Every structure is written in structure tokens, then in C-alpha cells.
Amino acid sequence: MPTHDLYADRPGDSPWQVPATGAARFSWEYDDGRERLLALYQKGKDKQWDARTRIDWDLEVDPYDALGTPEEAMSLYGTPHWAKLSEKDKGELRRHYASWQFSQFLHGEQGAMICAARIVESVPDLDAKFFSATQTMDEARHAEIYGRFLHEKIGLVYPINDNLRSLLDDTLRDSRWDMPYLGMQVLIEGLALAAFGMIRDTTSKPLPRQILTYVMQDEARHVAFGRMALRDYYKQLTEAELREREEFVIEGCYLMRDRLRGVEVLENFGVPKAEAEALSERSEFLRLFRKLLFSRIVPCVKDIGLWGERLQRAYVDMGVLELGDADLELLMTQDEELAERLDAERFAAEERARVAEVEAAIESGAAGD
Ligand SMILES: [Fe+2]
Numbered sequence: 571m572p573t574h575d576l577y578a579d580r581p582g583d584s585p586w587q588v589p590a591t592g593a594a595r596f597s598w599e600y601d602d603g604r605e606r607l608l609a610l611y612q613k614g615k616d617k618q619w620d621a622r623t624r625i626d627w628d629l630e631v632d633p634y635d636a637l638g639t640p641e642e643a644m645s646l647y648g649t650p651h652w653a654k655l656s657e658k659d660k661g662e663l664r665r666h667y668a669s670w671q672f673s674q675f676l677h678g679e680q681g682a683m684i685c686a687a688r689i690v691e692s693v694p695d696l697d698a699k700f701f702s703a704t705q706t707m708d709e710a711r712h713a714e715i716y717g718r719f720l721h722e723k724i725g726l727v728y729p730i731n732d733n734l735r736s737l738l739d740d741t742l743r744d745s746r747w748d749m750p751y752l753g754m755q756v757l758i759e760g761l762a763l764a765a766f767g768m769i770r771d772t773t774s775k776p777l778p779r780q781i782l783t784y785v786m787q788d789e790a791r792h793v794a795f796g797r798m799a800l801r802d803y804y805k806q807l808t809e810a811e812l813r814e815r816e817e818f819v820i821e822g823c824y825l826m827r828d829r830l831r832g833v834e835v836l837e838n839f840g841v842p843k844a845e846a847e848a849l850s851e852r853s854e855f856l857r858l859f860r861k862l863l864f865s866r867i868v869p870c871v872k873d874i875g876l877w878g879e880r881l882q883r884a885y886v887d888m889g890v891l892e893l894g895d896a897d898l899e900l901l902m903t904q905d906e907e908l909a910e911r912l913d914a915e916r917f918a919a920e921e922r923a924r925v926a927e928v929e930a931a932i933e934s935g936a937a938g939d
């Protein structure tokens with residue numbers, strides 16, 4: 571079915587066009603790649619996988635409770651609106667929230683694919699182009715997966731959130747080659763990764779857990795790449811140039827914290843916009859969620875050397891400064907291990923089923939003698 575028929579609201583013009591301003595850069599040096607970047611490129615090639623076969627698409631999903639979200643985690647919970655909802659309405663509200671969340675993941679992944687391709691085009695060094703080419707493929711796979719999940723399992727798609735769209739627009743329009751990294755790999759992907767992780771670690775449903783676990787395995791490489799490339803580059807920038815990047819980060823962080831909350835969903839359930847915003851502000855669960863959303867961004871920003879006073883003050887204001895001390899390396903290693911463990915568990919379960927089948931066949935054969 572065309573996605574057009576599944577949109578909860580009108581998605582705007584398609585294709586959405588963002589004019590490009592940067593140069594395409596060729597490098598004629600084919601033999602001076604940085605070892606760590608080339609190792610990451612090798613890993614990117616080794617760890618390619620096929621979403622059609624690695625994910626068990628036969629697993630059933632209840633679209634009205636796709637993630638097993640507890641009631642208290644719904645922003646309407648405990649309000650007069652909640653009391654008025656029938657059980658059927660509550661299921662519908664869950665479906666819209668899951669759709670909204672995974673639709674932002676989907677559009678974000680398309681953005682990541684386009685940004686990665688832009689990096690292939692604009693980054694000066696060949697080692698970084700090589701890695702970004704593998705990332706472009708990873709992001710295509712992620713968009714494929716989220717699109718399939720929404721089409722087959724949820725049956726409802728939300729348009730891209732206006733603020734996410736404007737951040738993507740700023741990121742892609744900028745002619746400086748490091749801006750797609752900063753906007754996309756550090757901010758948008760950092761935010762997405764934290765959201766993936768929270769769902770992966772809390773959902774009781776096997777299909778979304780599989781999807782998020784495997785996607786996060788790839789994302790760990792993307793984060794490592796963004797950090798390496800930007801850390802090297804930002805060492806060469808002037809104080810003024812660094813401050814410009816910090817301003818961009820501060821603005822982006824506030825925008826995502828305050829404006830990416832699924833207010834659109836509540837509006838579709840008849841809650842006026844201002845009230846919907848106030849409700850998301852008030853919800854204890856969402857407040858915690860918003861703080862955790864920065865768990866991947868803050869340590870990364872600190873690590874690449876954007877840690878000026880203004881930025882630190884903004885993070886104090888958001889209550890997330892101490893996240894800067896988180897061990898990003900460890901988090902990413904865990905993301906990769908979780909995916910490998912899940913593969914091993916699924917393989918062992920299949921093996922057990924196969925052995926049981928053979929034993930049953932032997933037994934029935936023996937009984938027939
Ligand atoms: Fe991705």
C-alpha cells in the first residue's frame with residue numbers, strides 16, 4: 571500500500587527539496603588513510619547484514635500495544651482526558667504514539683542516509699569517504715526496516731516533525747563540510763540512539779527489540795566515526811569557529827528537547843496544542859526520558875572538543891551537564907555485544923528446535939517399527 575494512504579496527517583510536498591551549497595571534493599591520494607578510520611571502514615564492510623533475513627518478520631505485533639508501554643508512561647495518564655478514554659481509545663492512542671515515534675526514526679534514517687552520502691561527496695579525505703559509503707548503506711537498511719515495520723505492523727505513519735525537519739534543513743544547507751556530521755551524526759543520531767536504547771531496554775516485545783538491537787550495532791560504528799573525524803578537525807579550528815559550532819549545538823539541543831515530544835499525536839486526539847505541550851512538560855516520565863535523551867550527545871560533544879563555557883552553561887540549565895562524564899566507548903561496546911548475544915540466543919533456540927524435531931521424528935519412526 572502506498573505510504574501516502576497511511577499518513578495520519580498530510581506529509582507536505584514530496585519530494586522535499588533542500589538546495590545544496592557545498593563543493594564535491596575529489597582526493598587523488600589513495601594511500602595515506604588514517605589507520606583507525608580504515609579499521610572502522612573494514613568493520614563497516616565485515617558487519618553488513620540483510621534486514622530481510624536477520625530480522626524475524628514473522629513475529630506478530632499488536633499495533634495497539636506495539637511496545638508494551640506501561641500506562642504511566644503515557645503523557646495523558648492521570649489527566650481528565652485519560653479518564654474519558656475507552657479501552658479502545660487507549661489502544662488507538664498507543665498506536666499513534668508508536669507510529670509517531672517510529673516514523674521520526676524512519677524519516678531520521680532517511681536523513682542519515684542523505685547526510686552520509688553528502689559526507690561521501692564533500693569530505694576531503696578518502697578514508698572518511700570510504701567509511702561514509704558503508705554508513706550510507708547502513709542507513710538505507712535502517713530506513714528499509716523502520717518503513718517495513720510501520721507498513722506491516724503498525725499500519726499508520728506520521729509526517730516528519732517540523733522541528734526535526736528544520737534541523738535537517740540547516741544541517742544539509744550549510745556549506746561547511748563538518749556540519750552534516752555535527753547536525754546529523756552528533757545531534758540527531760545521538761538523540762535517536764538514546765531513544766532506541768531506552769526502547770530496546772524496556773520493551774517487552776520481541777520484534778521491536780530485535781530491530782533496535784541490530785540497528786544500534788551499526789550506529790555504534792557511526793558514532794565512533796563522527797567522533798574520530800570531528801576530533802581531528804576541531805583541533806585545527808580557531809576559537810571563533812569553535813564557538814559557532816557550539817552555538818549550533820546549543821540551539822539544536824534546546825530545539826530537540828522542547829519540540830520533539832509528539833504533541834502532534836495529542837492534537838489528533840482533540841487536546842489543544844498549548845495544553846498538549848503543558849502535559850508533556852508535566853509528565854514525570856517524560857521529564858526523565860528527556861534527560862536520558864542527552865546521554866549520548868553530551869559525552870560526544872565534550873569528547874570532540876566543543877566544551878566551551880556557554881555550552882556548559884546550557885547543559886547546566888538543561889540539567890544534563892554530568893552526562894558529559896559518561897563512558898561513550900563502553901556504551902557502544904555494550905550495544906555491539908547485545909546484538910551479538912541476541913544472535914547467539916536466537917541461533918541456540920533454533921538449534922534446540924531442530925534437535926527436538928529430529929528426536930521426535932526418530933521416536934515416531936521407532937514407535938512405527
Ligand atoms: Fe541509522
Ligand SMILES: [Fe+2]
Binds near residue numbers: 792
Ligand atoms: Fe547512523
